[in-house]
Amino acid sequence: MSDEDAGKALQKRLLGEYYQSLGDAGRSGQKVAYLFVPGNVVELLRCFDMLPVYPEINALQCGIKKMAGDLILRAENIGYSSDVCGYVKNDIGLMLSDRQSPFGPLPKPDLLVCNYSGCNTFVKWFEALAHFYGAELFVLDIPYLRERGPSTADIEYVVAQLEELADVCARTSGVPFDRERLKRVTSLSYAAEKLWVDVLHAARSRPSPFDAYFEAVFYMAPLNILRGTEGCVEYYRLLLEELVSRQKEGRGPVPEEKFRVVVEGPPPWPHFRSFWELFKRWGVCAVASTYSKVGGLFDQGVFHDPAQPMESIARYAMNSYTNWNLGLRLDLLRQYLREYEADALIIHSVKSCRSFSVGQADFRDVLAKEEGVPTLMVESDLADPRYYSEAQLKNRIDAFFESLAHRRLVGG
Amino acid sequence: MRAWKEEHPSRRAVGAFPVYVPTELIQAAGALPIWLYGGGGSVEISHADSRIQSFVCSISRSTLELGLRGHLDVLDGLVFPSICDVARNLSGVWARNFPRMFVEFLHLPQNRRSPSAVPYTIAEYRRLLAGLERLCGKPVAPEDLRAAIHAHNENREAAWALLDARRRTPWATDAWETYAFLRAGAVLERETHTSLLRQALAAARERGRRPKDKVPVILLGAFCEQPPLDLIRAVEEAGCYILEDDLLLGSRWFRTSIPDGADPLRALAEAYVASSPPSSVSHYRGTPKQDLLPQRCRQLGASGVVFLTAKFCEPALYDQVLYKERLESAQIPYVHIEFEEKMSAVDTVRTQIETFVESVLFE
Numbered sequence: 001m002s003d004e005d006a007g008k009a010l011q012k013r014l015l016g017e018y019y020q021s022l023g024d025a026g027r028s029g030q031k032v033a034y035l036f037v038p039g040n041v042v043e044l045l046r047c048f049d050m051l052p053v054y055p056e057i058n059a060l061q062c063g064i065k066k067m068a069g070d071l072i073l074r075a076e077n078i079g080y081s082s083d084v085c086g087y088v089k090n091d092i093g094l095m096l097s098d099r100q101s102p103f104g105p106l107p108k109p110d111l112l113v114c115n116y117s118g119c120n121t122f123v124k125w126f127e128a129l130a131h132f133y134g135a136e137l138f139v140l141d142i143p144y145l146r147e148r149g150p151s152t153a154d155i156e157y158v159v160a161q162l163e164e165l166a167d168v169c170a171r172t173s174g175v176p177f178d179r180e181r182l183k184r185v186t187s188l189s190y191a192a193e194k195l196w197v198d199v200l201h202a203a204r205s206r207p208s209p210f211d212a213y214f215e216a217v218f219y220m221a222p223l224n225i226l227r228g229t230e231g232c233v234e235y236y237r238l239l240l241e242e243l244v245s246r247q248k249e250g251r252g253p254v255p256e257e258k259f260r261v262v263v264e265g266p267p268p269w270p271h272f273r274s275f276w277e278l279f280k281r282w283g284v285c286a287v288a289s290t291y292s293k294v295g296g297l298f299d300q301g302v303f304h305d306p307a308q309p310m311e312s313i314a315r316y317a318m319n320s321y322t323n324w325n326l327g328l329r330l331d332l333l334r335q336y337l338r339e340y341e342a343d344a345l346i347i348h349s350v351k352s353c354r355s356f357s358v359g360q361a362d363f364r365d366v367l368a369k370e371e372g373v374p375t376l377m378v379e380s381d382l383a384d385p386r387y388y389s390e391a392q393l394k395n396r397i398d399a400f401f402e403s404l405a406h407r408r409l410v411g412g
Numbered sequence: 413m414r415a416w417k418e419e420h421p422s423r424r425a426v427g428a429f430p431v432y433v434p435t436e437l438i439q440a441a442g443a444l445p446i447w448l449y450g451g452g453g454s455v456e457i458s459h460a461d462s463r464i465q466s467f468v469c470s471i472s473r474s475t476l477e478l479g480l481r482g483h484l485d486v487l488d489g490l491v492f493p494s495i496c497d498v499a500r501n502l503s504g505v506w507a508r509n510f511p512r513m514f515v516e517f518l519h520l521p522q523n524r525r526s527p528s529a530v531p532y533t534i535a536e537y538r539r540l541l542a543g544l545e546r547l548c549g550k551p552v553a554p555e556d557l558r559a560a561i562h563a564h565n566e567n568r569e570a571a572w573a574l575l576d577a578r579r580r581t582p583w584a585t586d587a588w589e590t591y592a593f594l595r596a597g598a599v600l601e602r603e604t605h606t607s608l609l610r611q612a613l614a615a616a617r618e619r620g621r622r623p624k625d626k627v628p629v630i631l632l633g634a635f636c637e638q639p640p641l642d643l644i645r646a647v648e649e650a651g652c653y654i655l656e657d658d659l660l661l662g663s664r665w666f667r668t669s670i671p672d673g674a675d676p677l678r679a680l681a682e683a684y685v686a687s688s689p690p691s692s693v694s695h696y697r698g699t700p701k702q703d704l705l706p707q708r709c710r711q712l713g714a715s716g717v718v719f720l721t722a723k724f725c726e727p728a729l730y731d732q733v734l735y736k737e738r739l740e741s742a743q744i745p746y747v748h749i750e751f752e753e754k755m756s757a758v759d760t761v762r763t764q765i766e767t768f769v770e771s772v773l774f775e
């Protein structure tokens with residue numbers, strides 16, 4: 001088996017086992033906690049043998065499997081507005097359909113851990129689930145990064161809440177809190193995070209051995225779902241090996257890398273493949289993306305730390321991409337454009353996620369008008385297939401790369 | 413506003429975006445707090461379009477438009493509280509577009525059950541206060557803060573007296589009138605506004621209006637962006653008595669006085685954590701607000717609920733579904749209307765409310 005196949009096979013097996021455990025939760029009696037990807041505290045939950053379920057990931061899977069449209073309509077039928085987040089409606093739709101996901105049945109929550117990091121809708125989302133399921137809800141308040149870094153008061157606040165959450169988990173699961181175990185779990189997270197950063201940095205080479213947007217969103221799945229396990233570390237070890245060998249052979253995601261871009265914003269899951277094709281045909285390779293940082297800005301030096309597990313969880317939680325203020329986000333885009341020697345910035349603005357999208361037009365303004373970075377901003381949605389207009393997107397994308405190609409030709 | 417600035421050339425004016433900001437801190441620093449409630453339909457969105465998408469609420473777009481057109485130049489600072497993603501990101505857009513202004517994002521605690529929420533809030537208020545001290549060029553002494561709390565207590569008390577009177581005798585004062593009196597406070601010194609509210613209450617008492625056959629309702633959903641005045645009037649003219657509402661909620665956030673004793677900053681923080689009203693923008697501390705609503709309707713003798721939610725306002729739109737569910741199981745009628753600052757279809761709304769009123773009357 002080649003490295004490539006080995007990595008893929010392992011991911012398939014690990015995720016398969018994960019979904020199997022979700023299907024078995026009713027029988028195994030394992031307690032189920034729902035939580036969000038950004039700033040999640042899965043390390044803590046693992047210490048109580050709780051099964052993590054990520055409604056955002058379920059929603060994106062439904063998007064890819066073309067189930068989202070129907071589920072969203074089901075939620076709209078019970079009163080959800082057409083103007084609110086499609087992920088939430090997808091999840092409510094799943095609830096109304098007995099939680100039959102593309103990967104089999106999902107368990108009901110025993111505990112809702114609302115790690116409120118970077119998105120206010122998270123609170124409204126889990127308030128709704130608490131309402132419908134009658135499950136206990138713990139809102140873990142993660143202060144927005146309104147200055148350059150977290151203050152001592154911020155960290156103390158989050159750590160105090162983590163201790164309270166640990167009590168809730170112990171009560172729910174019947175498993176006592178073992179701090180040594182937390183150290184072991186965080187050290188496994190750290191090992192995987194380090195390897196992931198090496199993966200991301202591989203995109204610095206020319207050509208990049210992988211697409212840091214369209215492929216990275218799949219590569220990051222184990223980090224979001226399986227962080228804190230041995231299998232997760234092993235997966236990134238294999239992935240890195242594979243990318244290094246691709247690098248040596250000069251292989252990348254497109255036959256010839258013509259344009260290197262940085263991408264801001266989540267992908268349109270229900271039309272993922274066709275959206276990617278619109279770029280591939282121009283020989284475009286994403287070399288960095290912000291969406292791959294929603295689960296953590298490890299490449300900015302934020303890691304879990306077994307020497308200070310609780311503090312590092314707090315720091316990690318404050319440093320998810322959408323929890324950064326817009327000034328920091330803009331600086332990060334500038335950094336990526338430089339560090340990865342990108343030719344342009346692509347902004348995919350999605351209606352569902354205001355946390356991501358409000359402010360992007362201002363980024364475009366600064367970068368394109370004041371700093372001369374070729375920038376393309378297109379709109380659709382991450383969940384709702386109704387907002388994707390292929391013809392319009394194709395026109396915009398073609399016109400943009402045509403003019404970039406032309407500029408290059410005339411040496412502009 | 414400009415006149416005030418000319419009269420007080422050395423004083424600063426600091427804006428507060430809804431829903432709740434501890435404006436006591438602004439006053440204690442020596443500045444005039446100004447509540448911003450958007451453009452109210454009077455401003456054409458053009459400049460803001462290039463910086464903020466069209467799928468967000470009017471208040472965010474029109475506030476930015478006012479700023480970009482220079483209409484808010486009188487402000488030396490602007491505080492955005494953590495109410496939603498749109499307002500949060502707007503604070504970032506604001507900071508970049510108005511680099512000379514003092515722009516602060518205040519992260520209010522969402523986990524108000526945690527014992528650590530109070531120390532956290534104190535630290536957050538201190539941070540804001542430090543910024544205000546730098547802006548106003550003087551340190552804030554505890555007596556400054558006590559005086560500001562006192563003025564705010566009196567102001568809230570006067571506001572509640574007016575609202576309570578309306579609840580008890582809704583025929584004596586219209587909701588749009590109390591709204592206008594409260595709204596006037598957005599640009600006034602607390603003390604001036606307090607005496608205005610007291611006069612309004614006295615005048616209402618002398619009016620001697622008689623009760624009419626109207627449907628008593630609770631109005632909910634407009635806690636941030638404010639509906640056009642015509643819309644509030646339309647609800648009343650179509651046959652409703654509005655017993656209670658959440659309009660201008662932040663300006664009268666607390667029902668009881670905040671103690672202005674030995675540690676005023678702590679008292680302010682504790683009040684937020686323990687005594688905030690139910691609101692879509694802060695996570696509940698006790699019973700979820702949708703569970704409280706049927707109870708509240710019964711307590712007040714309200715026959716129904718009118719939801720007025722700002723178009724694109726996610727916090728309101730999510731809550732609306734849960735409210736609706738609870739009202740349906742309690743068999744309490746409701747009507748839901750989405751509004752925008754610029755709203756031409758007031759007549760359609762009037763018809764909708766009339767139909768609702770008829771259905772309640774003939775039940």
Ligand code: SF4
Nearest residue numbers: 469496499636637725
């Ligand atoms: S109206 Fe709603 S969405 Fe708009 S700023 Fe206010 S709370 Fe946020």
